[in-house]
Amino acid sequence: MYWIKLDVVTWMMDDLTAGISTVVLARRCFSSWMIRLWRDIRSSIYLIRGQGNLADIPTMEHRVKQQSDFGIDYPIKRDAAPQNFLKLFYPFHYSVGMAVEKHLSGSNLTRHQTVILWIIHSKGTDGNTIHRKTIERLIGEWYELGSPAISKVLRAMAEKELNLISIKESKTSAREKVIRLTKKGQSTVNEMMERTEAFIKLISDELTDEEIANGMEFMSRVGAIVEGGIAGRKA
Template identity: 30%
Template structure:
Protein backbone atom coordinates (compact mmCIF):
# COMPACT_ATOMS: atom_id res chain seq x y z
CA UNK A 1 0.00 0.00 0.00
CA UNK A 2 2.85 2.42 0.79
CA UNK A 3 4.22 1.90 -2.72
CA UNK A 4 0.87 2.92 -4.21
CA UNK A 5 0.72 6.09 -2.12
CA UNK A 6 4.26 7.07 -3.11
CA UNK A 7 3.43 6.70 -6.81
CA UNK A 8 0.59 9.20 -6.49
CA UNK A 9 -2.22 6.66 -6.56
CA UNK A 10 -5.13 7.02 -4.21
CA UNK A 11 -4.99 4.42 -1.50
CA UNK A 12 -7.96 2.13 -1.17
CA UNK A 13 -9.38 0.48 1.91
CA UNK A 14 -8.32 -3.08 2.77
CA UNK A 15 -11.57 -4.55 1.42
CA UNK A 16 -11.20 -2.54 -1.78
CA UNK A 17 -7.59 -3.63 -2.24
CA UNK A 18 -8.45 -7.26 -1.60
CA UNK A 19 -11.34 -7.27 -4.06
CA UNK A 20 -9.21 -5.49 -6.67
CA UNK A 21 -6.45 -8.09 -6.22
CA UNK A 22 -9.00 -10.90 -6.59
CA UNK A 23 -10.43 -9.34 -9.76
CA UNK A 24 -6.95 -9.17 -11.29
CA UNK A 25 -6.11 -12.79 -10.55
CA UNK A 26 -2.67 -14.02 -11.63
CA UNK A 27 -2.90 -12.57 -15.12
CA UNK A 28 -0.10 -9.96 -15.47
CA UNK A 29 -1.99 -7.96 -18.12
CA UNK A 30 -5.12 -7.88 -15.99
CA UNK A 31 -3.00 -6.80 -13.03
CA UNK A 32 -1.46 -3.98 -15.10
CA UNK A 33 -4.90 -2.88 -16.27
CA UNK A 34 -6.03 -2.82 -12.64
CA UNK A 35 -3.01 -0.65 -11.77
CA UNK A 36 -3.90 1.65 -14.67
CA UNK A 37 -7.51 1.86 -13.44
CA UNK A 38 -6.28 3.04 -10.05
CA UNK A 39 -5.13 6.27 -11.75
CA UNK A 40 -8.63 7.11 -13.02
CA UNK A 41 -9.76 9.26 -10.08
CA UNK A 42 -6.46 11.13 -9.62
CA UNK A 43 -6.35 11.86 -13.37
CA UNK A 44 -9.99 12.87 -13.60
CA UNK A 45 -10.47 14.73 -10.34
CA UNK A 46 -7.00 16.01 -9.48
CA UNK A 47 -5.92 16.99 -12.98
CA UNK A 48 -8.89 16.83 -15.35
CA UNK A 49 -11.28 19.03 -13.43
CA UNK A 50 -8.48 21.45 -12.55
CA UNK A 51 -7.60 21.79 -16.24
CA UNK A 52 -11.28 22.33 -17.11
CA UNK A 53 -11.41 25.09 -14.48
CA UNK A 54 -8.19 26.71 -15.74
CA UNK A 55 -9.54 26.60 -19.30
CA UNK A 56 -12.58 28.61 -18.24
CA UNK A 57 -10.31 31.52 -17.26
CA UNK A 58 -12.85 32.52 -14.62
CA UNK A 59 -15.22 33.61 -17.40
CA UNK A 60 -17.01 30.43 -18.49
CA UNK A 61 -18.12 27.22 -16.79
CA UNK A 62 -16.37 23.86 -17.09
CA UNK A 63 -19.25 22.68 -19.29
CA UNK A 64 -18.84 25.65 -21.62
CA UNK A 65 -15.10 25.02 -21.75
CA UNK A 66 -15.88 21.45 -22.75
CA UNK A 67 -18.08 22.76 -25.57
CA UNK A 68 -15.23 24.92 -26.87
CA UNK A 69 -12.81 21.99 -26.68
CA UNK A 70 -15.25 19.72 -28.52
CA UNK A 71 -15.62 22.24 -31.34
CA UNK A 72 -11.85 22.71 -31.48
CA UNK A 73 -10.97 19.01 -31.40
CA UNK A 74 -13.87 17.46 -33.31
CA UNK A 75 -14.82 20.12 -35.84
CA UNK A 76 -14.37 19.51 -39.55
CA UNK A 77 -11.59 21.14 -41.61
CA UNK A 78 -13.51 24.44 -41.57
CA UNK A 79 -14.15 24.25 -37.82
CA UNK A 80 -17.85 23.31 -37.92
CA UNK A 81 -19.38 20.70 -35.63
CA UNK A 82 -22.91 19.36 -35.53
CA UNK A 83 -24.72 20.72 -32.49
CA UNK A 84 -26.29 17.30 -31.99
CA UNK A 85 -22.85 15.84 -31.26
CA UNK A 86 -22.25 18.51 -28.60
CA UNK A 87 -25.61 17.68 -27.02
CA UNK A 88 -24.87 13.94 -27.07
CA UNK A 89 -21.43 14.29 -25.48
CA UNK A 90 -22.41 16.78 -22.79
CA UNK A 91 -25.53 14.82 -21.94
CA UNK A 92 -23.41 11.70 -21.42
CA UNK A 93 -20.48 13.35 -19.63
CA UNK A 94 -22.36 15.79 -17.40
CA UNK A 95 -25.84 14.21 -17.34
CA UNK A 96 -27.55 17.41 -18.42
CA UNK A 97 -30.52 17.94 -20.69
CA UNK A 98 -30.43 19.20 -24.27
CA UNK A 99 -32.21 22.37 -23.13
CA UNK A 100 -29.35 23.00 -20.66
CA UNK A 101 -26.85 22.52 -23.48
CA UNK A 102 -28.88 24.99 -25.56
CA UNK A 103 -28.65 27.55 -22.74
CA UNK A 104 -24.87 27.05 -22.46
CA UNK A 105 -24.47 27.50 -26.21
CA UNK A 106 -26.72 30.57 -26.20
CA UNK A 107 -24.52 32.17 -23.51
CA UNK A 108 -21.40 31.38 -25.55
CA UNK A 109 -23.00 32.97 -28.62
CA UNK A 110 -24.18 36.24 -27.07
CA UNK A 111 -22.29 39.27 -25.75
CA UNK A 112 -20.17 39.66 -23.79
CA UNK A 113 -18.69 36.25 -24.68
CA UNK A 114 -19.42 35.78 -28.40
CA UNK A 115 -17.12 32.73 -28.51
CA UNK A 116 -19.21 30.53 -30.82
CA UNK A 117 -21.40 30.96 -33.86
CA UNK A 118 -24.43 28.79 -34.75
CA UNK A 119 -26.03 28.41 -38.16
CA UNK A 120 -28.67 26.20 -39.69
CA UNK A 121 -27.19 23.27 -41.56
CA UNK A 122 -27.60 24.17 -45.26
CA UNK A 123 -28.67 20.60 -46.06
CA UNK A 124 -30.99 20.11 -43.08
CA UNK A 125 -33.18 22.82 -41.62
CA UNK A 126 -33.66 20.69 -38.52
CA UNK A 127 -29.97 20.64 -37.64
CA UNK A 128 -27.59 23.35 -36.47
CA UNK A 129 -23.84 23.64 -36.92
CA UNK A 130 -21.53 25.37 -34.45
CA UNK A 131 -18.02 26.82 -34.81
CA UNK A 132 -15.65 29.02 -32.84
CA UNK A 133 -15.61 32.73 -33.68
CA UNK A 134 -12.23 34.50 -34.01
CA UNK A 135 -12.79 35.67 -30.41
CA UNK A 136 -13.51 32.05 -29.44
CA UNK A 137 -10.32 30.80 -31.09
CA UNK A 138 -8.29 33.47 -29.26
CA UNK A 139 -10.00 32.53 -25.97
CA UNK A 140 -9.22 28.84 -26.55
CA UNK A 141 -5.60 29.60 -27.47
CA UNK A 142 -5.20 31.42 -24.15
CA UNK A 143 -6.97 28.57 -22.33
CA UNK A 144 -4.53 26.08 -23.83
CA UNK A 145 -1.56 28.27 -22.86
CA UNK A 146 -2.80 28.53 -19.26
CA UNK A 147 -3.51 24.79 -19.12
CA UNK A 148 0.00 23.97 -20.35
CA UNK A 149 1.38 26.27 -17.63
CA UNK A 150 -0.78 24.47 -15.05
CA UNK A 151 0.39 21.04 -16.22
CA UNK A 152 3.99 22.27 -16.22
CA UNK A 153 3.69 23.21 -12.55
CA UNK A 154 1.75 20.07 -11.62
CA UNK A 155 4.16 17.72 -13.43
CA UNK A 156 7.45 19.49 -12.76
CA UNK A 157 8.74 16.36 -11.00
CA UNK A 158 8.38 14.32 -14.23
CA UNK A 159 11.47 14.42 -16.47
CA UNK A 160 11.27 14.83 -20.26
CA UNK A 161 11.90 11.14 -21.01
CA UNK A 162 9.08 10.06 -18.68
CA UNK A 163 6.80 12.71 -20.12
CA UNK A 164 7.52 11.55 -23.68
CA UNK A 165 6.83 7.92 -22.70
CA UNK A 166 3.52 8.93 -21.14
CA UNK A 167 2.55 10.84 -24.26
CA UNK A 168 3.40 7.85 -26.45
CA UNK A 169 1.27 5.61 -24.23
CA UNK A 170 -1.73 7.95 -24.45
CA UNK A 171 -1.32 8.35 -28.21
CA UNK A 172 -1.42 4.59 -28.62
CA UNK A 173 -4.10 3.88 -26.01
CA UNK A 174 -6.48 6.62 -27.08
CA UNK A 175 -5.95 6.81 -30.82
CA UNK A 176 -9.16 7.93 -32.48
CA UNK A 177 -11.66 5.21 -33.16
CA UNK A 178 -13.53 5.32 -36.45
CA UNK A 179 -16.63 6.29 -34.46
CA UNK A 180 -14.76 9.33 -33.12
CA UNK A 181 -14.10 10.87 -36.54
CA UNK A 182 -15.99 14.13 -37.05
CA UNK A 183 -18.93 13.77 -39.41
CA UNK A 184 -18.59 15.44 -42.79
CA UNK A 185 -20.03 18.95 -42.94
CA UNK A 186 -22.34 19.76 -45.82
CA UNK A 187 -21.09 22.06 -48.58
CA UNK A 188 -21.83 25.71 -47.99
CA UNK A 189 -21.50 25.64 -44.20
CA UNK A 190 -18.03 27.18 -44.17
Protein backbone atom coordinates in the same frame (compact mmCIF):
# COMPACT_ATOMS: atom_id res chain seq x y z
CA MET B 1 72.21 10.02 -30.38
CA TYR B 2 69.18 10.89 -32.47
CA TRP B 3 67.52 7.57 -31.78
CA ILE B 4 67.91 8.17 -28.03
CA LYS B 5 66.17 11.54 -28.36
CA LEU B 6 63.47 9.92 -30.46
CA ASP B 7 62.90 7.28 -27.80
CA VAL B 8 62.67 9.96 -25.14
CA VAL B 9 60.14 11.92 -27.20
CA THR B 10 58.17 8.74 -27.90
CA TRP B 11 58.15 7.88 -24.19
CA MET B 12 57.00 11.41 -23.31
CA MET B 13 54.20 11.28 -25.91
CA ASP B 14 53.04 7.87 -24.64
CA ASP B 15 53.06 9.16 -21.08
CA LEU B 16 51.17 12.28 -22.11
CA THR B 17 48.59 10.20 -24.01
CA ALA B 18 48.13 7.93 -21.00
CA GLY B 19 47.70 10.98 -18.80
CA ILE B 20 45.10 12.48 -21.09
CA SER B 21 43.22 9.16 -21.23
CA THR B 22 43.28 9.00 -17.44
CA VAL B 23 41.87 12.52 -17.20
CA VAL B 24 39.14 11.77 -19.74
CA LEU B 25 38.22 8.55 -17.91
CA ALA B 26 38.21 10.38 -14.59
CA ARG B 27 35.97 13.10 -16.01
CA ARG B 28 33.57 10.47 -17.36
CA CYS B 29 33.47 8.64 -14.05
CA PHE B 30 32.96 11.90 -12.19
CA SER B 31 30.15 12.95 -14.55
CA SER B 32 28.47 9.55 -14.15
CA TRP B 33 28.86 9.79 -10.36
CA MET B 34 27.41 13.31 -10.33
CA ILE B 35 24.41 12.20 -12.40
CA ARG B 36 23.70 9.33 -10.00
CA LEU B 37 24.19 11.65 -7.02
CA TRP B 38 21.77 14.21 -8.47
CA ARG B 39 19.15 11.53 -9.11
CA ASP B 40 19.46 10.32 -5.52
CA ILE B 41 19.25 13.87 -4.17
CA ARG B 42 16.19 14.61 -6.32
CA SER B 43 14.51 11.40 -5.17
CA SER B 44 15.32 12.28 -1.58
CA ILE B 45 13.79 15.74 -1.99
CA TYR B 46 10.59 14.21 -3.35
CA LEU B 47 10.46 11.84 -0.41
CA ILE B 48 11.09 14.58 2.16
CA ARG B 49 8.25 16.61 0.62
CA GLY B 50 5.98 13.62 0.95
CA GLN B 51 6.34 10.99 3.64
CA GLY B 52 9.14 9.08 5.34
CA ASN B 53 12.82 9.86 5.73
CA LEU B 54 16.08 9.10 3.97
CA ALA B 55 16.46 5.80 5.82
CA ASP B 56 13.32 4.58 4.07
CA ILE B 57 14.86 4.70 0.56
CA PRO B 58 16.55 1.33 0.03
CA THR B 59 15.57 0.88 -3.61
CA MET B 60 14.36 2.85 -6.64
CA GLU B 61 11.16 0.78 -6.56
CA HIS B 62 10.52 1.95 -3.00
CA ARG B 63 11.23 5.57 -3.97
CA VAL B 64 8.65 5.37 -6.76
CA LYS B 65 6.16 3.87 -4.36
CA GLN B 66 6.74 6.69 -1.87
CA GLN B 67 6.37 9.30 -4.60
CA SER B 68 3.06 7.95 -5.89
CA ASP B 69 1.62 6.57 -2.62
CA PHE B 70 -1.70 5.64 -4.22
CA GLY B 71 -1.73 2.13 -2.81
CA ILE B 72 -0.18 0.61 -5.93
CA ASP B 73 0.92 -3.00 -5.55
CA TYR B 74 4.64 -3.47 -6.19
CA PRO B 75 6.34 -4.98 -8.06
CA ILE B 76 4.18 -3.95 -11.02
CA LYS B 77 2.64 -7.02 -12.68
CA ARG B 78 0.20 -7.48 -15.55
CA ASP B 79 -2.19 -9.55 -13.42
CA ALA B 80 -2.56 -6.66 -10.97
CA ALA B 81 -3.03 -4.01 -13.69
CA PRO B 82 -6.85 -3.70 -13.35
CA GLN B 83 -6.64 -3.16 -9.58
CA ASN B 84 -3.77 -0.68 -9.90
CA PHE B 85 -5.50 1.25 -12.71
CA LEU B 86 -8.59 1.54 -10.54
CA LYS B 87 -6.52 2.88 -7.63
CA LEU B 88 -5.11 5.56 -9.91
CA PHE B 89 -8.43 6.45 -11.51
CA TYR B 90 -9.72 8.79 -8.81
CA PRO B 91 -6.55 10.88 -8.33
CA PHE B 92 -5.89 11.07 -12.06
CA HIS B 93 -9.43 11.59 -13.36
CA TYR B 94 -10.56 13.96 -10.63
CA SER B 95 -7.45 15.56 -9.13
CA VAL B 96 -5.47 15.90 -12.37
CA GLY B 97 -8.47 16.16 -14.69
CA MET B 98 -10.22 18.77 -12.60
CA ALA B 99 -7.02 20.81 -12.25
CA VAL B 100 -6.63 20.86 -16.05
CA GLU B 101 -10.32 21.72 -16.51
CA LYS B 102 -10.02 24.52 -13.96
CA HIS B 103 -7.22 26.12 -15.97
CA LEU B 104 -9.14 25.66 -19.21
CA SER B 105 -12.17 27.41 -17.71
CA GLY B 106 -10.26 30.24 -16.11
CA SER B 107 -12.40 32.71 -14.19
CA ASN B 108 -14.98 33.57 -16.87
CA LEU B 109 -16.27 30.29 -18.31
CA THR B 110 -18.61 27.69 -16.88
CA ARG B 111 -17.72 24.02 -17.13
CA HIS B 112 -20.31 23.46 -19.87
CA GLN B 113 -19.06 26.42 -21.90
CA THR B 114 -15.49 25.18 -21.52
CA VAL B 115 -16.36 21.71 -22.79
CA ILE B 116 -18.27 23.09 -25.78
CA LEU B 117 -15.37 25.34 -26.76
CA TRP B 118 -12.99 22.42 -26.39
CA ILE B 119 -15.20 20.20 -28.56
CA ILE B 120 -15.35 22.84 -31.29
CA HIS B 121 -11.58 23.33 -31.12
CA SER B 122 -10.65 19.62 -31.10
CA LYS B 123 -13.42 18.06 -33.23
CA GLY B 124 -14.66 20.89 -35.42
CA THR B 125 -13.74 21.60 -39.03
CA ASP B 126 -10.61 23.79 -39.02
CA GLY B 127 -11.01 23.91 -35.26
CA ASN B 128 -13.84 26.45 -35.44
CA THR B 129 -17.00 24.99 -37.04
CA ILE B 130 -19.16 22.05 -35.98
CA HIS B 131 -22.73 20.75 -36.24
CA ARG B 132 -24.92 21.08 -33.19
CA LYS B 133 -25.79 17.38 -33.18
CA THR B 134 -22.08 16.57 -32.95
CA ILE B 135 -21.77 18.75 -29.86
CA GLU B 136 -24.81 17.07 -28.37
CA ARG B 137 -23.34 13.61 -29.00
CA LEU B 138 -19.86 14.41 -27.70
CA ILE B 139 -20.85 16.44 -24.65
CA GLY B 140 -22.84 13.43 -23.49
CA GLU B 141 -19.47 11.75 -22.87
CA TRP B 142 -18.67 14.48 -20.33
CA TYR B 143 -21.97 15.39 -18.70
CA GLU B 144 -25.55 14.19 -18.58
CA LEU B 145 -27.09 17.05 -20.52
CA GLY B 146 -30.29 16.76 -22.50
CA SER B 147 -31.01 18.61 -25.74
CA PRO B 148 -32.92 21.51 -24.05
CA ALA B 149 -30.05 22.13 -21.60
CA ILE B 150 -27.49 22.12 -24.42
CA SER B 151 -29.60 24.58 -26.42
CA LYS B 152 -29.73 26.88 -23.40
CA VAL B 153 -25.94 26.85 -23.01
CA LEU B 154 -25.40 27.46 -26.74
CA ARG B 155 -27.84 30.39 -26.81
CA ALA B 156 -26.09 32.01 -23.85
CA MET B 157 -22.72 31.61 -25.59
CA ALA B 158 -24.12 33.23 -28.74
CA GLU B 159 -25.67 36.23 -26.98
CA LYS B 160 -24.05 39.63 -27.25
CA GLU B 161 -22.77 39.55 -23.68
CA LEU B 162 -20.52 36.55 -24.37
CA ASN B 163 -20.39 36.46 -28.19
CA LEU B 164 -18.31 33.28 -28.25
CA ILE B 165 -20.16 31.46 -31.03
CA SER B 166 -22.61 32.02 -33.86
CA ILE B 167 -25.54 29.70 -34.56
CA LYS B 168 -26.86 29.40 -38.10
CA GLU B 169 -28.96 26.98 -40.10
CA SER B 170 -27.12 24.33 -42.08
CA LYS B 171 -27.13 24.76 -45.86
CA THR B 172 -28.06 21.10 -46.25
CA SER B 173 -30.82 20.92 -43.63
CA ALA B 174 -33.01 23.59 -42.08
CA ARG B 175 -33.40 21.42 -38.98
CA GLU B 176 -29.66 21.26 -38.38
CA LYS B 177 -27.65 24.10 -36.83
CA VAL B 178 -24.04 24.97 -37.51
CA ILE B 179 -21.97 26.33 -34.63
CA ARG B 180 -18.98 28.54 -35.45
CA LEU B 181 -16.49 30.32 -33.21
CA THR B 182 -16.54 34.10 -33.38
CA LYS B 183 -13.31 36.12 -33.26
CA LYS B 184 -13.83 36.52 -29.53
CA GLY B 185 -14.51 32.80 -29.25
CA GLN B 186 -11.29 31.92 -31.08
CA SER B 187 -9.36 34.35 -28.90
CA THR B 188 -10.90 32.75 -25.82
CA VAL B 189 -9.87 29.28 -26.99
CA ASN B 190 -6.31 30.50 -27.60
CA GLU B 191 -6.19 31.90 -24.08
CA MET B 192 -7.53 28.61 -22.73
CA MET B 193 -4.78 26.68 -24.47
CA GLU B 194 -1.95 29.02 -23.42
CA ARG B 195 -3.12 29.09 -19.80
CA THR B 196 -3.46 25.32 -19.57
CA GLU B 197 -0.23 24.53 -21.43
CA ALA B 198 1.62 26.70 -18.91
CA PHE B 199 0.06 24.67 -16.09
CA ILE B 200 0.90 21.34 -17.74
CA LYS B 201 4.49 22.51 -18.27
CA LEU B 202 4.83 22.75 -14.49
CA ILE B 203 4.01 19.04 -14.40
CA SER B 204 6.22 18.01 -17.32
CA ASP B 205 9.16 19.92 -15.83
CA GLU B 206 9.11 17.40 -12.96
CA LEU B 207 9.32 14.43 -15.38
CA THR B 208 12.20 12.93 -17.32
CA ASP B 209 12.13 12.74 -21.13
CA GLU B 210 11.55 9.00 -20.85
CA GLU B 211 8.63 9.45 -18.46
CA ILE B 212 7.06 12.03 -20.79
CA ALA B 213 7.46 9.79 -23.85
CA ASN B 214 6.14 6.71 -22.04
CA GLY B 215 3.24 8.70 -20.60
CA MET B 216 2.23 10.06 -24.00
CA GLU B 217 2.42 6.60 -25.56
CA PHE B 218 0.43 5.06 -22.72
CA MET B 219 -2.37 7.64 -22.81
CA SER B 220 -2.54 7.48 -26.62
CA ARG B 221 -2.85 3.70 -26.56
CA VAL B 222 -5.46 3.65 -23.81
CA GLY B 223 -7.46 6.38 -25.57
CA ALA B 224 -7.35 4.48 -28.86
CA ILE B 225 -8.45 1.24 -27.17
CA VAL B 226 -11.38 2.89 -25.37
CA GLU B 227 -12.50 4.92 -28.39
CA GLY B 228 -12.22 1.76 -30.47
CA GLY B 229 -15.34 0.43 -28.75
CA ILE B 230 -14.05 -1.46 -25.75
CA ALA B 231 -15.95 0.85 -23.38
CA GLY B 232 -19.24 -0.64 -24.57
CA ARG B 233 -18.24 -4.26 -24.00
CA LYS B 234 -19.40 -6.23 -21.02
CA ALA B 235 -16.78 -7.66 -18.68
